Amino acid sequence: MNAVEIKEFSTWYGKGEILHNIDLSFRNNSITAVIGPSGCGKTTLLRSINRTAELESGFKSQGDIQVFDNSIYQVKDVSAVRRQVGMVYQTPAVLPLSIRENVLFGPRYYGEKGRSRLDSIVEKQLTRVALWEEVKDRLNRPADKLSGGQKQRLAMARVLAIEPQVLLLDEPCSSLDPASTGLIEELLQKLAAELSIIIVTHNLYQARRIAGETVFLLDGSLVEKGLTSEIFSSPADERTRGFVSGLYG
Amino acid sequence: MKSKREKPFIAGVTTIAVLSSLLLLGMVFFMFRESLPIWSDIGVFQFLTGTTWRPVAAEPIMGIAAMLVSTLWVALGALVIAAPIGFGCAIFMAEFAPRSLAAVIRPVLNMLTGIPSVVYGFLGAAVLVKYFEATFDLASGESLFAASLVLAIMILPFIIANSEAALRAVAPQIRYAGLSLGVSRQYYTVHILVPMARKGMIGALVLGLGRAMGETMAVLMLAGNTLLLPISWFSKGEPLSALIALEIGSATPGTAHYQALFAAGLVLVVLVITVNLMMNTILAGLKR
Amino acid sequence: MKKRIVSDYILTGFFWASGLFVLLVLAAILMYIIWRGGPSISMEFIFGSPAGYPLGSEGGIWPAIIGTLRLVLLALIFAAIPGLITAIYLSEYGGYSSLARSINLLIQSMMGLPSIVIGLFVYALCVVELRWGISLLAGGVALSIMIFPVIVIFSRDALRAVSNEYRLAGRSMGVADTYTLRRLILPRAAPGILAGILLALGYAAGATAPIMVTAAAIIAGSSGVLLEPVMALPYHLYILFNEHMSLDNAYGTALVLVAMLVFVNALALWLQHIQERTNTR
Ligand SMILES: Nc1ncnc2c1ncn2[C@@H]1O[C@H](COP(=O)(O)OP(=O)(O)O)[C@@H](O)[C@H]1O
Ligand SMILES: [Mg+2]
Numbered sequence: 001m002n003a004v005e006i007k008e009f010s011t012w013y014g015k016g017e018i019l020h021n022i023d024l025s026f027r028n029n030s031i032t033a034v035i036g037p038s039g040c041g042k043t044t045l046l047r048s049i050n051r052t053a054e055l056e057s058g059f060k061s062q063g064d065i066q067v068f069d070n071s072i073y074q075v076k077d078v079s080a081v082r083r084q085v086g087m088v089y090q091t092p093a094v095l096p097l098s099i100r101e102n103v104l105f106g107p108r109y110y111g112e113k114g115r116s117r118l119d120s121i122v123e124k125q126l127t128r129v130a131l132w133e134e135v136k137d138r139l140n141r142p143a144d145k146l147s148g149g150q151k152q153r154l155a156m157a158r159v160l161a162i163e164p165q166v167l168l169l170d171e172p173c174s175s176l177d178p179a180s181t182g183l184i185e186e187l188l189q190k191l192a193a194e195l196s197i198i199i200v201t202h203n204l205y206q207a208r209r210i211a212g213e214t215v216f217l218l219d220g221s222l223v224e225k226g227l228t229s230e231i232f233s234s235p236a237d238e239r240t241r242g243f244v245s246g247l248y249g
Numbered sequence: 250m251k252s253k254r255e256k257p258f259i260a261g262v263t264t265i266a267v268l269s270s271l272l273l274l275g276m277v278f279f280m281f282r283e284s285l286p287i288w289s290d291i292g293v294f295q296f297l298t299g300t301t302w303r304p305v306a307a308e309p310i311m312g313i314a315a316m317l318v319s320t321l322w323v324a325l326g327a328l329v330i331a332a333p334i335g336f337g338c339a340i341f342m343a344e345f346a347p348r349s350l351a352a353v354i355r356p357v358l359n360m361l362t363g364i365p366s367v368v369y370g371f372l373g374a375a376v377l378v379k380y381f382e383a384t385f386d387l388a389s390g391e392s393l394f395a396a397s398l399v400l401a402i403m404i405l406p407f408i409i410a411n412s413e414a415a416l417r418a419v420a421p422q423i424r425y426a427g428l429s430l431g432v433s434r435q436y437y438t439v440h441i442l443v444p445m446a447r448k449g450m451i452g453a454l455v456l457g458l459g460r461a462m463g464e465t466m467a468v469l470m471l472a473g474n475t476l477l478l479p480i481s482w483f484s485k486g487e488p489l490s491a492l493i494a495l496e497i498g499s500a501t502p503g504t505a506h507y508q509a510l511f512a513a514g515l516v517l518v519v520l521v522i523t524v525n526l527m528m529n530t531i532l533a534g535l536k537r
Numbered sequence: 538m539k540k541r542i543v544s545d546y547i548l549t550g551f552f553w554a555s556g557l558f559v560l561l562v563l564a565a566i567l568m569y570i571i572w573r574g575g576p577s578i579s580m581e582f583i584f585g586s587p588a589g590y591p592l593g594s595e596g597g598i599w600p601a602i603i604g605t606l607r608l609v610l611l612a613l614i615f616a617a618i619p620g621l622i623t624a625i626y627l628s629e630y631g632g633y634s635s636l637a638r639s640i641n642l643l644i645q646s647m648m649g650l651p652s653i654v655i656g657l658f659v660y661a662l663c664v665v666e667l668r669w670g671i672s673l674l675a676g677g678v679a680l681s682i683m684i685f686p687v688i689v690i691f692s693r694d695a696l697r698a699v700s701n702e703y704r705l706a707g708r709s710m711g712v713a714d715t716y717t718l719r720r721l722i723l724p725r726a727a728p729g730i731l732a733g734i735l736l737a738l739g740y741a742a743g744a745t746a747p748i749m750v751t752a753a754a755i756i757a758g759s760s761g762v763l764l765e766p767v768m769a770l771p772y773h774l775y776i777l778f779n780e781h782m783s784l785d786n787a788y789g790t791a792l793v794l795v796a797m798l799v800f801v802n803a804l805a806l807w808l809q810h811i812q813e814r815t816n817t818r
Contacts, residue, residue: 262626272682337554344552364566517653529642
């Protein structure tokens with residue numbers, strides 16, 4: 001079953017067309033990597049899927065995106081889309097709250113109440129991202145004292161706490177050290193059992209390590225999508241070969 | 250390139266910069282010197298807390314408590330009125346307004362700053378005070394409240410511009426991280442945006458307070474000019490700035506009256522500079 | 538969730554109301570002044586001298602317009618050059634030195650100084666001690682002290698907005714910093730500096746408190762002698778209203794004053810816009 005289906009989708013910032021007529025689908029319970037050179041529109045694609053791209057002024061789109069067979073442009077309330085499709089950004093952003101309240105930011109909004117209920121959410125989500133042991137003694141301290149890797153895992157816990165069905169990650173490891181990167185990759189592989197994960201990465205090794213399928217974007221157009229092993233070993237398109245050969249050459 | 254010819258230029262520039270900015274210290278010192286007899290004869294405490302102002306009596310009595318209280322009351326009152334609207338408008342412009350509307354409001358704020366205080370005072374006195382007199386059947390409608398109301402409009406642009414800057418300084422990543430959790434913009438605004446901009450917004454308020462305390466013409470025309478200690482927001486009063494403006498021309502140089510007006514001026518300066526330094530500390534704390 | 542949706546609506550309503558309130562205030566002020574002051578405006582009003590009994594209850598405001606222009610011009614002459622030089626020091630030479638930081642702090646504090654206090658100081662120093670008396674010159678000095686920090690801050694920020702690339706380019710060619718400053722930096726900062734000077738000018742033209750104790754007279758000729766009192770628009774407005782001379786003429790005077798200042802401010806905004814356009818990469 002497809003978690004996300006993108007149909008004849010194009011976007012613009014002002015007059016500049018960024019994505020050109022993309023047709024693409026992402027499977028459920030799997031990790032799909034999106035690769036491509038800087039500026040090709042990977043972030044824009046991701047941010048279109050949870051409708052945060054439209055927060056930028058001048059953003060326009062055409063075509064349709066469906067998440068579990070429902071068009072994201074036909075829902076009454078964008079919040080519903082954003083709740084269903086969580087996103088983790090390149091620079092780990094912590095909210096100006098305590099560690100605990102960072103995790104609870106979404107749940108409280110959606111009406112979760114009661115000390116024991118909230119406690120269990122915090123523990124569950126922080127455990128899920130392998131942060132619980134590191135922070136359980138300082139849950140009420142400001143989150144901005146954490147290290148970069150910890151912040152990124154906290155950001156993931158915050159997103160997971162709203163129980164999304166699709167998780168988007170935009171170069172989540174680009175500012176992290178190898179140890180934290182390894183931790184997050186492990187996490188994603190575990191999470192893939194429950195969610196559909198779409199990860200933009202500059203690290204082609206990372207794509208090869210964790211993604212079942214890989215999508216190659218160039219200048220806002222879809223060049224090729226296929227099993228990761230095939231994209232890296234025998235791509236159908238000459239341009240894909242050129243790009244992934246950076247891996248070997 | 251720092252050539253030989255540059256050195257005297259830099260030295261000259263530095264000297265002029267230093268001299269010009271020393272002007273402030275010079276002024277404060279000058280006012281201190283003029284008012285020295287007051288501090289030594291009457292004493293700081295007596296001068297600040299005395300409620301009788303009879304500078305030209307045979308036995309002059311001079312305490313500025315009534316004026317000091319008027320100044321604070323009028324200014325804080327203006328702040329109370331202006332803060333909610335100012336913050337509301339700043340949030341509106343930073344987060345909710347369509348771009349085109351924000352692009353209209355910004356120059357409008359500049360225009361409002363450009364209107365001189367005597368015009369605000371005049372309109373307040375000719376329209377607002379007359380309205381109060383007619384509606385509440387008063388002999389005269391001037392009051393600290395009327396002054397606060399007009400001052401609130403005068404400081405609104407400062408509060409809005411500085412608060413908006415603080416709100417806009419919040420990193421976009423925080424905004425995306427917050428909104429992509431599916432919470433509403435209002436929820437994000439109240440729980441994330443405003444707390445993050447809090448210090449800058451308080452700084453904006455403090456700046457407004459400093460302005461309100463130093464304002465002269467509007468309070469002169471609206472506060473009612475009586476030397477009694479105000480007992481409510483609707484009392485009349487005479488803030489320090491109005492006192493100085495009204496009396497300096499008629500005070501004979503060298504008399505205790507003249508010196509007392511300088512002492513009052515010094516009190517006003519210290520008040521305003523303290524407030525400004527407070528804001529600098531707040532803003533410095535913000536950068537860290 | 539219901540409760541949240543309701544409170545969201547209330548908040549949105551409040552934000553919109555605050556924004557529209559500001560627009561409404563300006564519109565109301567301008568329209569009211571035009572409505573009440575418009576009928577008084579005529580050639581005789583603008584170019585005539587005060588007349589009637591008491592003097593000013595009829596006739597025009599020409600001497601007040603001229604007096605205000607003279608005061609402002611004088612203030613500009615005194616404040617512009619030192620202001621610009623201080624700004625150059627702060628943006629080009631001071632860096633983060635403690636001297637520069639102290640000067641910045643002093644200028645910032647000076648900006649917040651109540652204008653009546655400046656009037657008081659100039660009154661004691663110039664009017665009384667130097668025996669200038671209530672005079673155009675003393676008023677010019679008071680206004681110049683008032684606008685000095687405005688000029689410094691706007692010029693400093695205009696200079697700082699010029700990209701550092703130019704300073705580096707100058708250095709890498711081995712030319713003197715002063716040369717780079719004159720040929721590259723100052724021209725690019727010029728619109729912003731000019732905008733600051735215009736704003737300062739408008740600020741001075743509307744100031745009443747500092748001149749009412751140092752320079753202004755209810756009635757004065759328009760001779761322009763430095764050591765004689767002058768009439769000035771804002772003070773004239775105050776007197777017309779406060780001494781119950783003529784409400785109609787007061788509205789007329791307010792309209793002329795506001796029209797002048799709105800024009801100056803609009804010009805400054807336009808220059809600031811140009812400054813931003815030339816200095817964003
Ligand atoms: N807010 C924006 N306004 C205008 N153009 C933008 C904006 N964000 C991104 N772009 C442009 O869209 C293109 C794609 O950007 P992006 O999706 O961030 O690429 P990637 O993530 O692949 O590096 C780039 O050319 C970029 O300059
Ligand atoms: Mg990107």
